[in-house]
Amino acid sequence: MKPPSKIKVWDAFVRLFHWSLVVSFVVAWISAEQSDRVHEWSGYLIAALLITRIAWGFVGTKHARFSSFIYNPVTILKFLLDSLCFRAKRYVGHNPAGGAMIIALLVCLLVITTTGIMMITTTFWGIKWVEELHEITVNLTLGLIFLHLAGVLLASLEHQENLVMSMVTGWKRRNEKNKKRNRMVQKRKKKKAQENWHGF
Amino acid sequence: MYKILFVVPMIAAALSLTPAYASGDAKCENTSGEWLSHEAIGAKAAELGYEVRKVETDDSCYEVYALDENGGRVEIYMHPVTGAVVKLETKS
Numbered sequence: 001m002k003p004p005s006k007i008k009v010w011d012a013f014v015r016l017f018h019w020s021l022v023v024s025f026v027v028a029w030i031s032a033e034q035s036d037r038v039h040e041w042s043g044y045l046i047a048a049l050l051i052t053r054i055a056w057g058f059v060g061t062k063h064a065r066f067s068s069f070i071y072n073p074v075t076i077l078k079f080l081l082d083s084l085c086f087r088a089k090r091y092v093g094h095n096p097a098g099g100a101m102i103i104a105l106l107v108c109l110l111v112i113t114t115t116g117i118m119m120i121t122t123t124f125w126g127i128k129w130v131e132e133l134h135e136i137t138v139n140l141t142l143g144l145i146f147l148h149l150a151g152v153l154l155a156s157l158e159h160q161e162n163l164v165m166s167m168v169t170g171w172k173r174r175n176e177k178n179k180k181r182n183r184m185v186q187k188r189k190k191k192k193a194q195e196n197w198h199g200f
Numbered sequence: 201m202y203k204i205l206f207v208v209p210m211i212a213a214a215l216s217l218t219p220a221y222a223s224g225d226a227k228c229e230n231t232s233g234e235w236l237s238h239e240a241i242g243a244k245a246a247e248l249g250y251e252v253r254k255v256e257t258d259d260s261c262y263e264v265y266a267l268d269e270n271g272g273r274v275e276i277y278m279h280p281v282t283g284a285v286v287k288l289e290t291k292s
C-alpha cells in the first residue's frame with residue numbers, strides 16, 4: 001500500500017498516451033525531410049493517439065476528463081499572473097493554464113495530422129495552402145511545446161514537486177487542504193457511525 | 201531529482217533547433233547558373249502528359265508535383281536549363 005499522503009492522478013492510459021505522443025512527435029519531426037514512410041507512419045500513430053485521448057477526455061478517469069481541466073479565460077489569466085508572481089494555487093490535476101495548453105496542443109496536433117493526411121491524397125497533392133497550413137501549425141506547436149515545458153518547470157519549482165516524474169508514475173502529493181478536509185470528513189463519518197450506534 | 205527537469209527541456213530545445221535537411225537526392229548540373237522560368241518547366245511537364253500541381257526548386261533541380269495519366273501522385277525532378285526529367289518519384 002502507498003502512504004495515503006499520495007494520490008494516483010494520471011491513469012495508465014494518460015501516461016502511455018503522453019510518452020507515446022512525445023516519441024512519435026519527435027520521430028515525425030526528425031523524419032519530415034528524411035523518410036516519407038517513417039514520417040507518414042508516425043503521423044498516423046499521432047492521429048490514433050489523438051482520437052483515443054479525445055474519447056478518453058469524455059469517459060476516462062477523473063483528472064483525464066476535459067470537464068476537470070477546462071476553466072474560463074479569466075481564471076486562466078489570473079492563474080498565469082499568480083504563477084509569474086510565484087503565488088499560484090496548487091492543483092492536484094491540471095492547473096487552469098495547463099488545461100488551456102492541452103486544448104491548444106490537441107487542436108494544433110489535429111490540424112497537423114489532418115492536413116498531413118490531406119497532403120497525400122490526389123485531391124490535395126501539391127496544393128500549396130494545405131502544405132503551408134501544415135508547416136505553420138508545426139512551428140506554432142513547437143512554440144507551444146516550449147511553453148509547455150516552461151510551464152511544467154515553473155509549476156514544479158513553485159510547488160516543490162517533480163511533475164515530470166508524476167507523468168511517469170501517475171502519483172502526486174495530496175493537497176494539504178484536501179488532507180485536512182479528508183481528515184475532517186473521516187472524523188465526521190466516525191462520529192456519525194458512533195451516533196448511529198448509540199441510537200440503536 | 202530536479203536535474204531531469206532541466207535536462208529534458210534542454211534536449212527538446214536542441215532537437216527543435218536542428219536544421220531540417222532539404223530532400224530529394226536528384227542532382228542537376230548547371231554551370232550557366234541560369235534557370236528556365238517556373239511556367240516554362242510547368243509547361244514542359246504538361247507536355248509530357250502530367251497534370252501539374254506545383255513547381256518548386258529543390259537544390260539544383262526543379263521539383264514538380266503532379267498527377268500522371270492514371271491520376272497517381274508523382275514528383276518529377278527536372279533540369280533547370282534543359283527541362284529534361286532527371287528523376288521520377290511515384291508515390292503509392
Ligand code: HEM
Pocket residue numbers: 014017018021022025053064093094095098102105106145148149152163164165167208209212
Ligand atoms: C520531453 C518533453 C516533455 C515533458 C517533460 C512533458 C511533461 C509533461 C507533464 C509533466 C505533463 C503534466 C502536466 C500537469 O501536471 O498538469 C504533461 C502533459 C501533457 N503534455 Fe507534455 N511533456 C513533454 C513533451 C510534450 C510534447 C512534445 C507534447 C505534444 C506533442 C506534449 C503534450 C502534452 C499533453 C497533450 C499533455 C496532457 C496530458 C493528458 O492529460 O492527457 N508534451 N507533459
